[in-house]
Amino acid sequence: MTTESSCTTPSYNITCRMSHEAAALERLCQVVRVRGFRIAQMAVDSADGALNIALTIQGTRPVAMLQSQLEKLHTVAEVKLAAPVVAAASRIA
Amino acid sequence: MNGAQHILQAFHHHNIETVFGYPGGCIMPLYDALVDDVSVEHVLCRHEQGCALAADGYARASGKLGVCIATSGPGATNLITGVANAYQDSIPMLVITGQVPSALIGTDAFQETDVLGMTLGIVKHSYLIETADELPGILEEAIELAQNGRPGPVWIDIPKDVLLTETTAAPTRATAQPQATSPDLSSAIALLRDARKPLLYSGGGISLAHAEDRFREFTKCSELPAVVTLKGIGNAGKHSAYNLGMLGMHGSRAANRAVDECDLLLVIGARLDDRATGKLDGFAPNARTIHIDADAAEFNKLRNVDIAVRGDLNSILNELTKSLTDAPLAISDWRKQCQTWRTTGGFQAADNEEPLAPITGPAFISQLSRTAPDDTVIACDVGQHQMWVAQHYQFDRPRHHLTSGGLGTMGFGLPAAIGAQFANRNSTVINVTGDGSFMMNAQELATIRRYDLPVKLIIMDNQCLGMVRQQQELFYNNRESHINLDDNPDFVAMARAFDIPALKIDRTDQVRRGIETILAYSGPMLLHVAIAREENVWPIVKPGGSNKEMIDETRRTAADKKEKIA
Numbered sequence: 001m002t003t004e005s006s007c008t009t010p011s012y013n014i015t016c017r018m019s020h021e022a023a024a025l026e027r028l029c030q031v032v033r034v035r036g037f038r039i040a041q042m043a044v045d046s047a048d049g050a051l052n053i054a055l056t057i058q059g060t061r062p063v064a065m066l067q068s069q070l071e072k073l074h075t076v077a078e079v080k081l082a083a084p085v086v087a088a089a090s091r092i093a
Numbered sequence: 094m095n096g097a098q099h100i101l102q103a104f105h106h107h108n109i110e111t112v113f114g115y116p117g118g119c120i121m122p123l124y125d126a127l128v129d130d131v132s133v134e135h136v137l138c139r140h141e142q143g144c145a146l147a148a149d150g151y152a153r154a155s156g157k158l159g160v161c162i163a164t165s166g167p168g169a170t171n172l173i174t175g176v177a178n179a180y181q182d183s184i185p186m187l188v189i190t191g192q193v194p195s196a197l198i199g200t201d202a203f204q205e206t207d208v209l210g211m212t213l214g215i216v217k218h219s220y221l222i223e224t225a226d227e228l229p230g231i232l233e234e235a236i237e238l239a240q241n242g243r244p245g246p247v248w249i250d251i252p253k254d255v256l257l258t259e260t261t262a263a264p265t266r267a268t269a270q271p272q273a274t275s276p277d278l279s280s281a282i283a284l285l286r287d288a289r290k291p292l293l294y295s296g297g298g299i300s301l302a303h304a305e306d307r308f309r310e311f312t313k314c315s316e317l318p319a320v321v322t323l324k325g326i327g328n329a330g331k332h333s334a335y336n337l338g339m340l341g342m343h344g345s346r347a348a349n350r351a352v353d354e355c356d357l358l359l360v361i362g363a364r365l366d367d368r369a370t371g372k373l374d375g376f377a378p379n380a381r382t383i384h385i386d387a388d389a390a391e392f393n394k395l396r397n398v399d400i401a402v403r404g405d406l407n408s409i410l411n412e413l414t415k416s417l418t419d420a421p422l423a424i425s426d427w428r429k430q431c432q433t434w435r436t437t438g439g440f441q442a443a444d445n446e447e448p449l450a451p452i453t454g455p456a457f458i459s460q461l462s463r464t465a466p467d468d469t470v471i472a473c474d475v476g477q478h479q480m481w482v483a484q485h486y487q488f489d490r491p492r493h494h495l496t497s498g499g500l501g502t503m504g505f506g507l508p509a510a511i512g513a514q515f516a517n518r519n520s521t522v523i524n525v526t527g528d529g530s531f532m533m534n535a536q537e538l539a540t541i542r543r544y545d546l547p548v549k550l551i552i553m554d555n556q557c558l559g560m561v562r563q564q565q566e567l568f569y570n571n572r573e574s575h576i577n578l579d580d581n582p583d584f585v586a587m588a589r590a591f592d593i594p595a596l597k598i599d600r601t602d603q604v605r606r607g608i609e610t611i612l613a614y615s616g617p618m619l620l621h622v623a624i625a626r627e628e629n630v631w632p633i634v635k636p637g638g639s640n641k642e643m644i645d646e647t648r649r650t651a652a653d654k655k656e657k658i659a
Contacts, residue, residue, distance in 0.1 A: 021220075022209060022220070022221045022223070023209050023210060023213065023219070023221070026210060026213060027213050030213045030214055034214060062393070064393070065390075065393070065394055068389055068390040068392075069390050071389075071390075072388070072390050073218075074217070074218040074238060075218075
């Protein structure tokens, strides 16, 4: 998934590990959207009943707030936030 | 045992004695199992929204899990407002819906909706059951999940064929939640001791954590001046000397003044929502903040805090009380100041001495508060009457005040009162409602009649959507838009059509007698209270404004006069 975004919107890389249950990805994406972020890139693989998801997201709200909301999801085992992506480099073709 | 029978077995295992539901096609196997199991009391409401809100009221009043059941499609969609209501206020609820048979999912079958997809944002968690073997384990997990940590609704959507399939799968116990280690409170206690003007700010989290008694011990020991949120009303008890009342948009001047001047906010079991804080920039501008809650996601969400403590409120309050027992806080000047504000800036409802004068909302609620028994549960709807209850009824327990705080659901009160009456069979339960809210779930009068519940109904009728009218008057240049309800039905005749006796009052000298009459009656009874259309809730903060900029009736009148002179 790719999208074009404004250079000024902060961008973040998040990895997430969660149970591979019905609507798992929808649940994750819904929280990202409702808490004020857009998904710019998303990669998913599954193994042993778990989903490993790598997200690049953009948004102006504090990303820690999103992280804590994702961690609350019952099926989420772990959320890791990588160092912030430099805003000027966040344009994705 | 088939899937439906496993559900009933789970109810028994968890002492779930009362459930609220409405049958239909895909949930019929569960209703068939209920025929043979009379030990689960199934309450048939008249609309699925009524089921969900009754389950919510049951949970709020009892502290137990609320359970509601519906069929697929419209049954499930009708539940949604009630479930969203429970989600916003963190009410423990189990929702069970039938779904079309597994093979038909995704074929646009009769009464098929994507329940899992459409409810993601209003549940703590949800499941679509794929095989009968997984049902017993998921039931266990869901029942625990709905009640642990920060409670909330958990929804299980079950295809009809799964309900009918025999399974011998055991209900594997849900994974126990790791016990929270005792948080270190030393920094919080040091900050509290350092403060000269500390203020306790508590919310609905106290009763959700079943921490009412520990909270009272702490308030008694600390003698901290305190404010409460709408959902925290009753936390400190009606006799607490330091309670300044509700803060926020319709809060007391005393409470908002104390928040504005305090140098430390000790927030316990509250989420600092916008109706309480007003404009964040102007909220408690001089205060450091300690935030104690069961949900870490609430920390720094709206206000950056100095110290955040996540954990079980019972043990945290116990530790805080211990720390203050031998060395009380030296804040006597601040306490004195807050007492003065409480005297001059609390809620006051003057009784009208003119017997033929129209009834005013605040005076009516004050009289109700003085007359109703101590164990009375008040289930409010949403609007002006809700705020008058919050301001003028003296609650001694948070579970006596049922109100839709987060979602603000008109139509909440009547089904919530039904749920509360099932939870407290011998208590007085009163639904205080408005003429707008009452009509949103009036069909549940039939439920009251069917079960002969002695619920009392009080309609405060101003023949309009009063809270909207008030804001149109104050903030939209008095341009009234679609708030007129002067074609309301005859509420007394309507109640009588459901075989519920009713009477109407419209003068001050009828208030006391009217209240005493409905309270003395052994069964359900409705009191129709006509009040003035123009009456407003005071004080008020403009939505999005700072709590410092409260508008009260006196100021409004003065401003009107000034405008007229100019």
